[in-house]
Amino acid sequence: MNSYSQAFDWLADPAHWSGADGIPQRLIEHLGYTGLTLLVAIVIALPVGLYIGHTGRGREIVVPFTGALRALPTLGLVILLALGLGIGILPPLIALVILALPPIIAGAYSGLESVDREVVDAARSVGFTGAGVLWRVEVPLAMPLIVGGIRSACLQVIATWTVAAFLPLGGLGRFLYDALPDQDYAKLLAGSILVIVLALLADGLFALIQRLVTPRGVRAGRTADIRTKTQSPTRKDPSWLAPEEA
């Protein structure tokens, strides 16, 4: 517990809250990197995911591909691109965008696939065009899962930018890597706490967004979660009664 009080002393020290190596500066860098990565990844991944989910085509190619991407070690990919493409923010940015694609693609197509086919058929039969079905029926209903995919990607990106500070980069990971060679455990712990708090806040924020984008009708239906219902049907259900009683 002593190391915690040292870490909090480190965090409370005003000297660590200003300058180019201060907490605000590192936080802004981390948020900037994360935001940029997510933006690029969303621009690429969302159309792909929506196309697969809407048309059902390309699933066989993309699904194994995104699964294989999951096996790629993040640190390895970051270092590979840094060595191959040189210094600067671009190589790790490319690596992180690649790593952020699978969850966003999976969120989009599994979101569209989760939409009841009867709802889609109903929309078609009342005259919605293909684009109308996609934007006014499928996407609104799939929004919680689409945002869920971006939420996963965001957590992954925050974590990987921390690891990527292995390269000469800014961000909160800097505190961890600067503390390691000096065995400065207070700084290591303080930096770790900062990253964890940031990740949990981002997760909470996305949880809130997920709730906000859930269509009202879906939310109403969701309160009766079939999974947690008691197992036996109610007595009012006639099929549960013996034939002569029904």
Next chain:
Amino acid sequence: MNWVVSNWSQVSEYGLAHVWLSIPPIVIGFAVSVPIGWVANRYRLSRGVLLTVAGILYAIPSLPLFALLPSLVGTRILDPINVEIALTLYAIALMVRTTADGLAAVSDDVKLSASAMGYGTLRRFFGVELPLAGPVLLAGLRVVSVSTVSLVTIGSVIGVNSLGFFFIDGYQRDFLTEVWVGIIGTVVIALVFDVLLVLLGRWLMPWTRRQRAATRNLAVVQSETAVLR
């Protein structure tokens, strides 16, 4: 390729270390998740609480968690046990949800039939519910396996060596081949683990061999959405 041959002893040593670091979190994570998943599925309250805790746990980035654990559980900073504990926690966080969902998907009619035939709670769980949830559990376990093998490499940053050592060393020596060896080695281990899990699943669940397509699709979709929460 020449580099791999001339440094084979080092490659195989770190490769083996990688395998040994990956196995305990996967096995222990699975063993612990089944009872927790059962509790999560059993009551509405415990489902909410346990799945929220699992979600929060899974949101914590790995490197800071490695750094945080020594002061939490009193281990030494460079002890591999920190990496093992952290990866086991991630495995549990992922598997609890999958287990709860897999058990929830077992048809109520089947469970009632088993009870009607005189199965007690324990026997019904191990004889009926667990095998029927098997394909979903397997899909979840495959995700756990892949992500564990990949996350082990992050341990190299705090001196717990695996194939991830080659990333750090390759960067310091500006030697691309070494980084490639680390990446390909990690992917190969992940692939071998995945194939072994699939074979284990076919051996333990012979009935899934024939009706594969349908159940596998369900399991894949479920594991994907499990990752997304």
